[in-house]
Every structure is written in C-alpha cells, then in structure tokens.
Amino acid sequence: MSTTTTHPYVAALLAGTAALPQSPAAWLDARRAAALERANALAVPTTRDEEWRFTDLTPLTRLQFQPVTTASTVSAADIAAYAVSEAAVRLVFVDGIHVPALSHAGFLPAGITVELLASALKKHGALIEPYLAQLVKNDNDLFAALNTAFLQHGVFIHAAKNAALQAPIHLLFVATRKGVAAYPRCLVVADAGSEITVIEDYVALGDEAGLTNAVTEIAVAANASVRHIKLQRESSQAFHIGSSAVTLAKDARYLSHAVSFGARLSRNNLSVTQMGEGAHAQIDGLALIGGRQLADTHTLMDHTQPNGTCEQSHKTIVGGAGHAVFNGKVFVHQGAQLTNSSQQSRNLLLSDKARVDTKPQLEIFADDVKCAHGATVGQLDADHLFYLKSRGLPEAQARNLLTYAFGAEIIDRIPVPSLVAQLEQYVMARTEAGA
Amino acid sequence: MINANAKKILEVRDLTATVAGVDILKGINLTVRAGEVHAIMGPNGSGKSTLAKVLAGHPAYTVTGGEVLFEGKDLFALASDERARAGIFLGFQYPVEIPGVTNSAFLRLAYNTVQGGRGKEELDPLEFDDLVREKMKLLEMNPEFLSRSVNDGFSGGEKKRNEILQMALLEPKLSLLDETDSGLDIDALRVVAGGVNTLLNAGNACVLVTHYQRLLNYITPDYVHVMSAGRIIRSGDKSLALELEERGYDWLLDDKKAGATV
Numbered sequence: 001m002s003t004t005t006t007h008p009y010v011a012a013l014l015a016g017t018a019a020l021p022q023s024p025a026a027w028l029d030a031r032r033a034a035a036l037e038r039a040n041a042l043a044v045p046t047t048r049d050e051e052w053r054f055t056d057l058t059p060l061t062r063l064q065f066q067p068v069t070t071a072s073t074v075s076a077a078d079i080a081a082y083a084v085s086e087a088a089v090r091l092v093f094v095d096g097i098h099v100p101a102l103s104h105a106g107f108l109p110a111g112i113t114v115e116l117l118a119s120a121l122k123k124h125g126a127l128i129e130p131y132l133a134q135l136v137k138n139d140n141d142l143f144a145a146l147n148t149a150f151l152q153h154g155v156f157i158h159a160a161k162n163a164a165l166q167a168p169i170h171l172l173f174v175a176t177r178k179g180v181a182a183y184p185r186c187l188v189v190a191d192a193g194s195e196i197t198v199i200e201d202y203v204a205l206g207d208e209a210g211l212t213n214a215v216t217e218i219a220v221a222a223n224a225s226v227r228h229i230k231l232q233r234e235s236s237q238a239f240h241i242g243s244s245a246v247t248l249a250k251d252a253r254y255l256s257h258a259v260s261f262g263a264r265l266s267r268n269n270l271s272v273t274q275m276g277e278g279a280h281a282q283i284d285g286l287a288l289i290g291g292r293q294l295a296d297t298h299t300l301m302d303h304t305q306p307n308g309t310c311e312q313s314h315k316t317i318v319g320g321a322g323h324a325v326f327n328g329k330v331f332v333h334q335g336a337q338l339t340n341s342s343q344q345s346r347n348l349l350l351s352d353k354a355r356v357d358t359k360p361q362l363e364i365f366a367d368d369v370k371c372a373h374g375a376t377v378g379q380l381d382a383d384h385l386f387y388l389k390s391r392g393l394p395e396a397q398a399r400n401l402l403t404y405a406f407g408a409e410i411i412d413r414i415p416v417p418s419l420v421a422q423l424e425q426y427v428m429a430r431t432e433a434g435a
Numbered sequence: 436m437i438n439a440n441a442k443k444i445l446e447v448r449d450l451t452a453t454v455a456g457v458d459i460l461k462g463i464n465l466t467v468r469a470g471e472v473h474a475i476m477g478p479n480g481s482g483k484s485t486l487a488k489v490l491a492g493h494p495a496y497t498v499t500g501g502e503v504l505f506e507g508k509d510l511f512a513l514a515s516d517e518r519a520r521a522g523i524f525l526g527f528q529y530p531v532e533i534p535g536v537t538n539s540a541f542l543r544l545a546y547n548t549v550q551g552g553r554g555k556e557e558l559d560p561l562e563f564d565d566l567v568r569e570k571m572k573l574l575e576m577n578p579e580f581l582s583r584s585v586n587d588g589f590s591g592g593e594k595k596r597n598e599i600l601q602m603a604l605l606e607p608k609l610s611l612l613d614e615t616d617s618g619l620d621i622d623a624l625r626v627v628a629g630g631v632n633t634l635l636n637a638g639n640a641c642v643l644v645t646h647y648q649r650l651l652n653y654i655t656p657d658y659v660h661v662m663s664a665g666r667i668i669r670s671g672d673k674s675l676a677l678e679l680e681e682r683g684y685d686w687l688l689d690d691k692k693a694g695a696t697v
Contacts (some may be wrong), residue, residue, distance in 0.1 A: 392605070
C-alpha cells in the first residue's frame with residue numbers, strides 16, 4: 001500500500017517531535033527531518049508484513065505514548081538491584097532523560113570517551129557524523145525512523161585507536177511511568193585495535209505500560225573488539241522495540257549477548273554487516289518469558305567479505321501463554337568465500353499454551369563456505385530428568401534445574417560476574433515460579 | 436563378602452519388563468544381601484543394563500510382572516527420586532551432560548536432597564566443599580572439575596569418576612553400576628575400581644553390570660550371573676567370569692539351547 005497520508009497512530013506519536021529543540025548540528029537536523037518524513041510515510045506494521053508475521057502490534061496501537069521533558073524522582077536505592085559493580089562508568093536515564101545524580105563517571109583510560117550525545121555532538125561532531133543515523137536502516141523500519149526523528153537523548157561511546165577498557169560501560173535506562181515513550185539512542189565507535197564492553201540495560205520500576213523505542217549503532221574498525229550486552233528487563237506491561245546495527249571492518253570482533261525477560265511485547269532487531277575480511281561475530285540470545293508476554297528477536301548476519309566467521313546461539317524459554325519469535329537470517333554474498341557461519345535456535349516450551357515460531361534462514365551465494373543452522377523446539381529431555389531424579393531430586397526440582405541450566409548456558413558466557421549473578425538469580429526465581 | 440545371615444537388600448522375583456512394547460526382561464530372579472558384590476554379565480542385548488535401569492526407575496521401561504523388594508519393601512511403590520533417597524544408586528553407562536549447572540552446585544544439591552530425605556544434616560557450601568574435595572582424592576580427581584558444568588566436555592573416564600564421586604557422596608545401600616568400566620583406560624579403571632572397593636562394606640551391596648571380565652580383576656564379585664535374552668541363565672562364583680573370559684558366551688548359550696530341547 002502506497003500512500004502519503006500519515007497513519008493516524010504514527011501521526012499521534014509524531015506530534016511530540018514539534019517540541020524538539022534544534023540539534024547542535026545542521027546535518028543532524030537534516031537526518032531527523034528525513035526520518036520524520038520517512039516515518040510519516042510508513043504504516044504501523046501488521047501481521048500481513050512478513051517481518052511482523054507473528055508479532056501483532058495491536059496492543060501497542062491501543063495506547064498513546066509521548067516523550068517527557070522531566071524524569072520522575074528515582075533514588076539510588078530504587079535502582080540498587082541493578083548495580084554492576086565491575087562497571088567503570090554508569091549513565092542512568094529515567095523515562096528517557098539523563099539523571100546525573102544517579103550516574104557516576106569513573107576513571108576512564110586515555111582514548112575512551114563516554115559522553116551524552118548532546119554534548120558529544122558539539123565536541124566530536126566530525127567523529128559522529130559518518131555513523132549516526134547512517135548504520136541503521138530507516139527505509140522500511142517505522143520504529144528506527146521514529147527513533148531518529150526523536151533523536152535527542154543518548155550516549156556516544158568512542159574508543160580511540162588501540163585504546164582498551166576491560167571494565168564494562170553501563171548504560172541503565174529506567175522506565176517508571178505509564179504512557180511515556182523513551183527514544184534512547186547509542187552510538188559506539190571503536191577505532192582500530194580498540195576493545196570495549198558496553199551494557200545496554202533496560203529496567204522498570206513498577207509495572208506500568210511504557211514504550212521504549214531504542215536504537216544503537218556500533219561501528220567496529222579493523223582489529224577492534226566490541227562486546228555488547230543488551231538486557232531487556234522492563235515491566236510485564238511495557239512495550240520494547242529495539243534495533244541494533246553493527247558494521248565490522250577487517251578482522252573486527254563483535255560479541256553480542258542479548259537477554260529479554262520483560263515487556264508485554266518486545267522486539268529486538270540486530271543486524272551485523274561484515275564489511276571487511278576475517279571479521280568475527282558471536283551472537284548469543286536468550287528470551288525467558290511467561291504469562292502473556294511476547295518476545296520477538298530478528299537477526300541478520302550479512303557476510304559480504306571473505307573469511308568471516310559467525311557463531312549464533314539463540315535460546316528461548318517459554319512458559320504460560322507466552323510466545324517467542326525468532327527469525328535469523330544469514331546472507332553470504334558471492335564474494336564472501338570461506339565464510340564459516342553457524343546458527344542454532346533452541347527453544348524450550350514449559351506449558352501447553354506456550355508457543356514459539358522460529359525461522360532460521362540461510363541464503364548463500366558463494367560456493368566455498370561452511371554454514372550450519374538448526375532449530376529445536378521441545379520440552380525437557382527425559383534422560384536428563386531421569387539422571388537428576390536418580391540422584392534424589394524430586395521431579396519439580398529436577399525440571400527447574402534443567403530449565404535454569406538451559407538459560408544459564410547463555411548467561412554464563414557474559415564475562416561480568418555481578419551481572420551473571422543477577423541474571424541467574426532471576427532465572428532461578430522465575431523457573432521456580434513456573435516461568 | 437558372603438554372609439548367609441546378612442539382611443536381604445534386594446529381592447527380585449520373576450521380574451518382567453518391556454520397552455516400547457518389546458519384552459526385554461523375561462523373568463529375573465535375584466537376591467542380594469548386605470556385603471555382597473554381584474556381577475551381571477552377558478552379551479549385548481541380553482537385558483543386563485535394562486535390569487539396572489528398571490531397578491532405578493527409568494521411565495522408558497514398563498514393569499509388566501513380578502515384584503522387587505528393597506529392604507523388604509515394594510520398590511515399585513517408589514518414584515525414581517524416592518528410590519535414590521531410600522538408598523539406590525545407578526552409576527550410568529552414559530552420564531548425561533548438563534551445561535549451565537556447575538558440578539559443585541549439582542553435587543551439593545544431590546547430597547543435601549538425599550541427606551534431607553534420610554533425616555540427616557545438610558551442609559552449607561563451605562562445609563560441602565571440604566567434604567567433596569576429600570571424596571575427590573579417593574578418585575584422584577582434579578578439584579577443577581567442581582567448577583565445570585556437570586559432565587560437560589568431560590572425557591569418558593572423567594565422567595565415570597564423577598559417577599563414583601556421586602556414589603561416594605550419596606552413600607547408597609545398593610549401587611547398580613552399569614558398564615562403569617566402559618570407556619576407561621587401564622589407569623582410570625584401577626582408580627575407579629579402587630574407589631568402588633573403598634566404598635563397599637558389610638552394610639551395603641553392589642551390582643556390577645559389565646560386558647567384560649577385566650573390571651572383575653579389580654572388584655572381586657561374590658556372585659557372577661550370566662544373562663541372555665532377558666533371563667539369568669547361569670549363576671556361579673568369580674570363576675565363572677574367568678571361564679567366560681576364556682570361552683566367550685557361546686558355550687553357555689549352546690548349553691541353554693541344548694538344555695531346552697531335553
């Protein structure tokens with residue numbers, strides 16, 4: 001359907017853009033305006049759109065969301081449970097607005113910059129311009145276009161050539177209010193040979209229906225390494241739509257850990273484009289949902305150059321009447337010889353009403369590549385259960401332990417112990433409650 | 436160690452069982468008293484592993500007849516986890532791997548569950564750590580196996596050591612060791628068998644399911660039973676195992692066929 005009439009729901013969402021201040025850079029104003037125009041032209045996707053076949057956005061369109069200009073009052077104690085003790089620096093946003101009192105800037109080594117997007121645009125405009133709103137594709141993605149149209153609050157992270165920071169950078173986004181839309185934006189630029197870890201952490205206080213529409217762009221230069229941990233633990237009423245777009249130069253490494261526990265409806269898009277030879281991506285995903293939650297993950301691994309490697313493992317644990325969706329595309333272009341790309345989608349259903357739709361897709365146009373993919377949907381393995389019961393564990397306890405283990409396998413690969421402890425505790429509590 | 440007056444730990448009477456509708460056990464009779472070591476031998480497919488799994492309560496097998504008493508009580512009234520807490524231990528031929536659960540957490544959970552089930556004291560992580568490290572020495576196991584996931588990436592020998600470590604911790608009254616010797620090199624076999632010997636005493640009993648005589652060079656059986664086609668066709672003392680080693684199983688099977696025609 002082609003029309004220039006703005007979809008009424010989109011028009012209502014976009015009403016808020018009129019109040020946006022001018023950005024510090026003319027090029028950014030132009031990109032916001034282009035995104036606004038694009039958003040006006042796009043409709044809210046329906047299940048008739050292939051990309052949204054299993055994810056019905058109707059519940060989202062029944063509610064109205066607007067950005068706010070002041071954050072609610074949140075104390076340090078309110079968010080103490082989300083502290084990551086290893087973090088070098090923490091930036092906290094409440095309802096989309098940065099709260100300096102809750103943030104702390106630790107010691108950052110030379111060459112590492114972590115700054116609010118607004119001030120970074122003034123100081124590092126030339127560094128930002130090649131990437132911001134350039135890596136993520138707006139053309140057919142209403143939510144990415146909306147985020148760019150509202151682009152104001154966010155974070156710029158830069159690692160200069162050969163700069164390395166072992167400690168993670170913790171970006172904590174706290175949702176507190178009903179009807180609030182937050183449009184967080186992150187840009188990560190890792191120059192040649194650098195190494196950083198970024199935690200994007202979306203949490204909620206209370207159980208309100210807010211909307212988070214997040215976009216993160218990550219450019220990894222030659223031989224650089226970025227570890228990207230994205231946690232979505234918002235309220236069970238919330239809507240979370242996030243897109244991450246990553247480009248990898250020669251021999252770059254990108255390690256992604258995406259964990260979704262929260263939201264009534266969540267959609268996580270991750271697109272990784274290998275633009276140089278020999279780049280490596282590791283893409284781990286875990287969704288643990290129950291009740292009437294829906295968690296949708298769409299990934300795209302685009303191998304355009306030779307000798308690229310990618311290992312992807314996506315797991316879901318679905319209880320109650322939950323619904324998990326996974327769509328993983330792997331493209332191997334004609335020139336991308338000697339690509340080695342694997343993808344596993346493993347899904348555990350804990351109840352009769354739980355549902356999973358998984359669709360791994362391989363499209364290969366090169367003739368000398370190694371690609372493997374597989375998908376399993378099932379219940380707990382009877383032999384595993386018997387093993388635990390033969391050691392005295394009652395049925396329920398054995399089931400919980402195996403469910404926990406299924407998720408822990410993904411969580412344990414996150415090299416941040418305090419975060420692993422938080423997530424494991426959550427998974428344990430959730431499995432004991434029947435997910 | 437045979438003591439005719441020792442109490443009966445296990446009595447199997449006319450036991451029959453099926454898997455997926457196929458008869459596997461066709462009438463097993465076996466009595467095991469405290470202090471005894473029984474070896475169950477036989478060719479592949481004779482039903483010896485099935486017997487161990489049925490006794491431990493594997494859900495794939497259906498008991499179709501006969502009865503089994505464990506310490507005088509109906510074993511089949513107990514679910515598999517209840518059997519474990521009551522004192523039955525199955526050492527698996529193929530221990531399963533459980534990525535995501537550390538071995539130490541698993542061992543402590545099993546230990547405390549069984550202890551709790553027996554009305555005994557449970558241990559906190561530090562106390563348990565002392566205990567498990569002590570038991571690991573028995574099996575010459577590197578303590579690093581505590582921090583790895585259960586059996587995940589363990590070699591065949593490491594998995595079997597981990598099984599006997601669990602036996603050492605759970606202190607069963609009846610150990611059913613299913614092909615514990617398979618996949619072990621000679622050094623690992625010596626260590627694992629030595630561990631088992633240390634754990635056996637006048638108050639417990641052990642049933643070794645094995646295809647080969649070589650395990651019995653290290654763990655001396657009081658009785659050797661030969662199974663074929665779901666029945667015990669011959670019982671004897673340890674010399675029977677040596678005879679089997681020398682002559683194979685065929686002569687017994689031929690004997691049986693000959694006997695059947697009489």
